[in-house]
Amino acid sequence: MALPLPPGLTPPEIAFICEMELVTIIPRQKLEGLKLLGAPLKPLNPPQRASIPLWLALLLKRQRRANIVPPPWLSPISLQAILDHETEQEDAFSPPPRLPPSSSGNEAPFSPPFLQSSTANAPPDALPYHWLELGEMLLEAAADDFEEPDNVRKLMRGLREVRMAKLRQGVNVLDAGGGVKMNGVGAMELGEARSFITGVVDGLRKISASREQQRKDRAREERENGYSGSADYDDDEMDME
């Protein structure tokens, strides 16, 4: 019964998480409110817009009971702007959407896919965490709800290529301690690159394990002897290439 999969999420699992994202729909049929397990579903009254999870939106769409409103960032104008930004900024991904203010209480803070970054009210100028999967799923299931689906498809492909190139370039800065910042990375991109990146970091760590052990020992000795000589450490920890 134990799961036979290696650590890390598989693409279907990433898509499963992405299907929890809320999207905006325009219902074509009435549907009474439902007590669902994740959140109560409010009654759907056409033509009032409603925000529902993607899995339900796809189900309603397939049965022609609703139309999906693509999120603002999935319009050709926004994608073109983001693509331009990605091409100009060579060493970082375009910034993720602005976070909501941190809640003051002790409640766990929200993160994707619960941030409402793909409803019709989402910010138009940033790619959310699940941009690739969500865009692909909407283009596949609801291409007729887009104004220019082919254009959107083309821009998505462009974005994907630019960003994958950045991800590959980023390998140069990996080192044994980890500590690499990757703000703005997407879920599916991370899923693709995960085993490679963690493999490189783990491999480098094993190569420099003895050096690290020396450093730890030296630090402990210094602590015991009670003097701080840490200022004149040699900073050559990355000279293994």
Add this chain to the structure above:
Amino acid sequence: MDDIDDILAEIAVDSIPQETRDLQELTRCWVAERVAPELLPWPEEVVERVLERIRRQIELVEDQTGDMDPKTGFRLIVVQTELERFKFLVRSFLRARLRKIDAHPLHILNQHKDSLEISRPLLSASEHQYLTTHQSLLATHYNSSFLSQFPASLQRLDDTTGGISMVDKPDEDAAIFVRCLRDVGEILIDGTETRIDMKRGDVWVVRWSAVKQWVEVGDLEVI
């Protein structure tokens, strides 16, 4: 303009129902369990709440399946689709934990004993039962098939003589991806000179051992 947005967003956050919070928490636990090298403490409360809701939802489906009205039919399809999603989530979560329990049984048993002292059990009651029963079966089998013919000093399964422990454990320094949910500040990675400053919203590739404590209190999220 921003102020109004912030206020509105805060109201929206406060009005989010407990069900959604539980779904988010369970999803987070599942992802963490799928990715992190070590077993994480058993999130008893959220699992109990979710299982109770699943139980009630199944009863509802059983009550209503007899209804022949086509309208209820579609409602039931929606309910059942969601039910299946929840069942998958719970099942995959438990199986990911089982995988770790099977891989490092003795190490996890020791960790579990330590965790009982700080009353944050690592294993659920049934996981603990599974682990101990499985181990005693294995031990009996090894004993009857070959161990009993070894010299007494070589019969132990958790020998630590010679400086090497027989008890296998996961690679606690494995690299993982984390997202920062609350400002954490500077983290020093043990054994290196690397210091990283974690701010809310950041995504980092970092060693599990360096960030584990913040993941457990919920300041960081494994992705």
